[in-house]
Amino acid sequence: MLALRRCRSLFNNLRTVSVASGSIVTPANYGQERTNSASANTNFFIREALAELEYPGKLQRLLLTPEREVLVELVITKDNGEIETFNAYRVQHSNSRGPYKGGLRYHPQVDLDDIRSLASLMTWKTAVMDIPFGGAKGGVAVDPKTLSERELEKLTRKLVQALKDVVGPTADIPAPDMNTSAQEMAWFFDEYSKFSGFSPAVVTGKPVNLHGSHGREAATGRGTVFATRELLRATGAGQIADKTFVIQGFGNVGAWAAEIFQDMGGKVLAVSDAFGAIYNEQGLNVKGLRKHMAEGKPLKEFPEGEAIDPKTILSTPCDVLVPAAIGNVIDAATAELIDAKYVVEAANGPTTPEGDAVLRKRGITVLPDIYTNGGGVTVSFFEWVQNLQNFRWEEDEVNKRLDRVMTESFGHIWEIAQQKKLPLRTAAFVKALQSVTRAHLHRGFD
Numbered sequence: 001m002l003a004l005r006r007c008r009s010l011f012n013n014l015r016t017v018s019v020a021s022g023s024i025v026t027p028a029n030y031g032q033e034r035t036n037s038a039s040a041n042t043n044f045f046i047r048e049a050l051a052e053l054e055y056p057g058k059l060q061r062l063l064l065t066p067e068r069e070v071l072v073e074l075v076i077t078k079d080n081g082e083i084e085t086f087n088a089y090r091v092q093h094s095n096s097r098g099p100y101k102g103g104l105r106y107h108p109q110v111d112l113d114d115i116r117s118l119a120s121l122m123t124w125k126t127a128v129m130d131i132p133f134g135g136a137k138g139g140v141a142v143d144p145k146t147l148s149e150r151e152l153e154k155l156t157r158k159l160v161q162a163l164k165d166v167v168g169p170t171a172d173i174p175a176p177d178m179n180t181s182a183q184e185m186a187w188f189f190d191e192y193s194k195f196s197g198f199s200p201a202v203v204t205g206k207p208v209n210l211h212g213s214h215g216r217e218a219a220t221g222r223g224t225v226f227a228t229r230e231l232l233r234a235t236g237a238g239q240i241a242d243k244t245f246v247i248q249g250f251g252n253v254g255a256w257a258a259e260i261f262q263d264m265g266g267k268v269l270a271v272s273d274a275f276g277a278i279y280n281e282q283g284l285n286v287k288g289l290r291k292h293m294a295e296g297k298p299l300k301e302f303p304e305g306e307a308i309d310p311k312t313i314l315s316t317p318c319d320v321l322v323p324a325a326i327g328n329v330i331d332a333a334t335a336e337l338i339d340a341k342y343v344v345e346a347a348n349g350p351t352t353p354e355g356d357a358v359l360r361k362r363g364i365t366v367l368p369d370i371y372t373n374g375g376g377v378t379v380s381f382f383e384w385v386q387n388l389q390n391f392r393w394e395e396d397e398v399n400k401r402l403d404r405v406m407t408e409s410f411g412h413i414w415e416i417a418q419q420k421k422l423p424l425r426t427a428a429f430v431k432a433l434q435s436v437t438r439a440h441l442h443r444g445f446d
């Protein structure tokens with residue numbers, strides 16, 4: 001009781017430290033430290049919210065800095081007998097609110113700075129969604145298309161061997177991200193279980209027939225749709241059925257979001273992937289496009305649409321633009337070209353600080369990544385709970401619970417934004433920073 005009182009008074013004191021104490025980075029300092037690195041961009045947005053909260057410098061450092069960074073080299077023997085090495089990373093940003101949690105990305109351009117930024121975003125995302133996890137992210141610098149399935153399996157198992165001492169069902173729980181799917185999670189679970197015994201809760205996003213959860217595969221896209229619905233409702237802009245959508249990225253997140261927007265009556269005008277883009281002013285037949293791609297055919301060759309230059313996807317006129325691919329695509333230049341009323345960030349880190357400033361200036365409302373794509377980790381949390389209970393929920397129950405979490409989280413962000421007159425991104429970071437800070441202070445530092 002005494003300890004709790006001490007924490008509370010510490011927290012109250014922290015809240016009253018003023019900008020004049022000199023330890024706060026004020027907006028005036030931002031320009032000097034801005035670089036184009038992913039983690040500098042993420043820290044820019046965090047500092048913008050910290051300026052609202054007026055926390056002292058030492059606490060800011062704690063919130064900004066990852067707790068652990070693991071760098072490993074993975075060596076595999078390829079099918080042709082040659083050996084190849086790959087750099088791999090796991091950054092554990094914060095576990096103040098619960099075990100580290102976040103996806104694994106396989107991408108040739110992955111580096112430590114990217115993973116650092118994505119791990120930090122996970123800390124704030126789990127706090128915004130109010131699920132009992134911290135934040136982490138992992139990545140392997142590999143183009144998975146250059147490896148056979150057997151080689152990918154070896155690589156994933158090598159990753160587990162390298163990380164087995166820092167991951168675990170109550171320590172750090174990976175999940176899918178770009179270019180990883182239920183299959184990689186199944187290999188991860190199997191390899192980890194060789195060292196630690198049967199441990200399905202060590203990863204989420206597993207196949208449904210191997211301790212995965214119904215609804216996890218579609219969850220990030222479905223959550224994006226629920227998030228958009230709440231934004232349209234709150235801003236009095238109408239409903240999904242009245243709106244047109246353009247989506248960059250047609251992988252797990254983009255394709256599911258497109259399909260569910262269409263199921264709810266929305267018109268998906270254009271989508272793109274890394275190799276092309278397709279447009280139909282009457283609205284694309286999304287299910288047909290997914291079937292076309294499942295047959296191994298290129299997106300841009302879908303016969304029920306017109307192939308367009310993928311560089312024009314972000315400037316294609318629509319009501320709601322959904323970046324659902326890679327980071328940093330909306331910069332100062334592309335932001336000037338956007339012809340949408342809303343940008344709904346299904347991807348992680350799609351907007352640079354410069355791009356964000358342009359969107360604000362142009363009156364385009366941005367629904368931030370740390371909320372919009374939080375449906376994925378929310379259903380990962382449901383999967384983890386089901387694994388720990390050795391129990392299975394029906395898909396309908398998963399989707400209803402996801403809807404509730406997305407709706408409630410939106411309400412909290414919207415309220416902060418209205419009260420403090422902040423953009424939704426800053427409001428989301430304010431909510432997350434308060435929640436993580438409270439956890440740190442209640443737990444103590446010794």
Ligand SMILES: NC(=O)C1=CN([C@@H]2O[C@H](COP(=O)(O)OP(=O)(O)OC[C@H]3O[C@@H](n4cnc5c(N)ncnc54)[C@H](O)[C@@H]3O)[C@@H](O)[C@H]2O)C=CC1
Binds near residue numbers: 179254274327373
């Ligand atoms: N899978 C998940 O549950 C979650 C994913 N995210 C984020 O959503 C985004 C997409 O992830 P996934 O759909 O899982 O990945 P994915 O690997 O399934 O799909 C990625 C899509 O983006 C396209 N793409 C890649 N580079 C591109 C480029 N330069 N221009 C246009 N399109 C490009 C790919 O061709 C593919 O269509 C990422 O930013 C990821 O971090 C966020 C939360 C959860």
Ligand SMILES: O=C(O)CCC(=O)C(=O)O
Binds near residue numbers: 125374376
């Ligand atoms: O499902 C998860 O645990 C995390 C997914 C992820 O990597 C993300 O939300 O960016």
